């Protein structure tokens with residue numbers, strides 16, 4: 076069995092980039108490769124860096140992708156809801172103070 080052709084285990088052994096430098100392990104945050112790690116030059120995109128790229132993790136299973144993306148969507152919904160609730164709480168606090176102020180002012184008349 077040729078292990079070099081197998082894509083089932085992480086390739087965490089660092090190999091040199093095209094110009095002989097050590098790449099760094101990074102994590103993808105794109106929807107199709109969420110959480111998948113890859114090797115890239117530290118200064119990728121900057122002058123003097125090559126475009127070396129190599130996946131460290133095998134391609135995720137379709138089911139895994141849909142579960143992770145579903146969880147990420149849910150998390151974003153919860154984050155939005157938290158912001159909305161925080162805004163409502165501030166409005167209620169202001170309204171409460173206005174009522175207190177109104178009561179105090181009325182009692183002074």
Ligand SMILES: [Zn+2]
Nearest residue numbers: 092093094125
């Ligand atoms: Zn290089």
